[in-house]
Amino acid sequence: MPDVIDRRKSPRFVLIVFATIAEPGGKKLSARTSDVSKTGCYIDTLAPLAKGTRVYVQLRQGRERFETIGTVVYVNPGLGMGIQFHEPVLPDQLEILTRWLENAARLRP
Numbered sequence: 001m002p003d004v005i006d007r008r009k010s011p012r013f014v015l016i017v018f019a020t021i022a023e024p025g026g027k028k029l030s031a032r033t034s035d036v037s038k039t040g041c042y043i044d045t046l047a048p049l050a051k052g053t054r055v056y057v058q059l060r061q062g063r064e065r066f067e068t069i070g071t072v073v074y075v076n077p078g079l080g081m082g083i084q085f086h087e088p089v090l091p092d093q094l095e096i097l098t099r100w101l102e103n104a105a106r107l108r109p
Helices: 091-107
Strands: 018-022 028-036 040-044 054-061 064-076 080-085
Touching (some): 028 091, 054 080, 064 091
Antiparallel strands (some): 018 028, 018 054, 064 080
């Protein structure tokens, strides 16, 4: 089995939340995440956008919303896409995301 290089900058956590992904002035889709980190997320969708597409990302959990801009960095046709968040994420949005990830870490077996 070949060695796999993990290029992630921060740990990812299983976190399933509702997501809205939109291209500027274009396609908009509703989906869900399967994992999230401070630097990006994976979106489960049958119709992923093309690699390199700049997107508006809105994640929702309960009454809270996390919003940022990102780029599709990899695509699994018919399964989903990985999105890297543009840095810096606004401080108030990073606070929401950090809280969600801390809660997800506590629930980890």
